[in-house]
Amino acid sequence: MGPMFVNNGYVFLAFDYRGWGESESKLLMLEPMPAPDEKGEVTVKARAIRWQMDFADQCADIRAAIAFVAGEPNVDASRIGVTGTSYGGGASADADALGACAKRLRETPTARRVASWVSGMFGRPK
DSSP states (O other): OHHHHHHTTOOOOOOOOTTSTTSOOEEEESSOOOOOOTTSOOOOOEEEEOSOOOHHHHHHHHHHHHHHHHTSTTOOGGGOOOOOOTHHHHHHHHHSTTOHHHHHHHTSHHHHHHHHHHHHHHOOOO
8 A cells, every 4th residue: 555655645554453463562671660770770580572462552653653643854744644453453543533634534535535446355344
């Protein structure tokens, strides 16, 4: 999907949620928190947590991605859109609680072509 948006003049960001794909893991401490040293640092034994469905964290990751893109040169922050499929579609809609990003994306000609392409591949929803 990314190349189609880029070929139509859009900036496109695809990312991995924390703990998924190539992103960093969340950590679960395996022992009680030690006292900080003189620099305020601690060393802990921890387990990397991967592949966990955490809707709140994933919505926060989407909001962070939107904020990142908004700060990029050549990006008009008032024209940022979000999209997702399956679980990511629900998380995208929830992350964009006011609906402004999703509404703007749905109104673009390219997004209408994507919707047409997807419905052509999978059929229209019943």
